[in-house]
Amino acid sequence: MAERVCPWWMGYFLLTPIRKLFENPRKILSPFVKKGMNVLEPGCGMGFFTLEAARLAGPGGGVYAVDLQQKMISALERRVRRAKLTDVVAARVCPADTLGVSDLDGSIDIALAFCLVHEVPDAGRFFGEVRRALRPGGRCLVIEPVDHVSEEDFEATLETARGVGFSVAAGPYVRRNHTAVLESG
Numbered sequence: 001m002a003e004r005v006c007p008w009w010m011g012y013f014l015l016t017p018i019r020k021l022f023e024n025p026r027k028i029l030s031p032f033v034k035k036g037m038n039v040l041e042p043g044c045g046m047g048f049f050t051l052e053a054a055r056l057a058g059p060g061g062g063v064y065a066v067d068l069q070q071k072m073i074s075a076l077e078r079r080v081r082r083a084k085l086t087d088v089v090a091a092r093v094c095p096a097d098t099l100g101v102s103d104l105d106g107s108i109d110i111a112l113a114f115c116l117v118h119e120v121p122d123a124g125r126f127f128g129e130v131r132r133a134l135r136p137g138g139r140c141l142v143i144e145p146v147d148h149v150s151e152e153d154f155e156a157t158l159e160t161a162r163g164v165g166f167s168v169a170a171g172p173y174v175r176r177n178h179t180a181v182l183e184s185g
């Protein structure tokens with residue numbers, strides 16, 4: 001596993017309720033995720049955002065949660081069962097070099113890439129896969145932490161996204177984070 005990948009045990013810290021004070025999942029997601037939508041969440045971790053995305057999208061919608069690490073997915077699945085959201089969330093493990101979501105091509109309304117892109121080995125490939133998964137007019141909300149990602153690096157990330165055909169619009173304000181909305185057109 002690449003050195004920059006968040007270790008699995010950090011997944012528990014990422015679930016801390018204190019995080020909601022500055023990254024409130026409902027507040028961040030509710031303008032983007034609506035009832036009946038299909039949501040793709042690569043790098044979901046243990047699901048700090050996943051459960052709220054599922055409450056907003058379901059019933060009738062779906063959240064496809066994908067992560068490199070089995071331990072993240074196992075913890076997410078336990079939380080999904082406890083929250084009685086198993087009808088809405090489908091979780092899967094992927095290898096580092098692909099999200100393995102070609103079965104979803106053209107079906108996703110919104111993709112959520114939160115605190116992830118700086119960890120993927122090839123951002124161009126990653127954005128290409130996300131773009132293929134989106135339906136026409138679908139969007140991808142990207143959020144990257146300022147503690148790990150400089151302004152310059154975030155700009156380079158957006159340039160990579162443009163390179164696979166996304167247009168870039170301003171994202172919502174999220175304290176201590178860079179944000180952008182990628183539009184598939």
Ligand SMILES: C[S@@+](CC[C@H](N)C(=O)[O-])C[C@H]1O[C@@H](n2cnc3c(N)ncnc32)[C@H](O)[C@@H]1O
Binds near residue numbers: 006048066068099
């Ligand atoms: C910093 S954590 C963020 C988790 C979650 N998005 C959140 O904000 O709480 C990054 C997650 O991305 C996953 N990840 C890293 N590289 C990945 C890749 N190439 N494909 C899929 N998931 C990846 C890690 O295993 C980890 O769970």
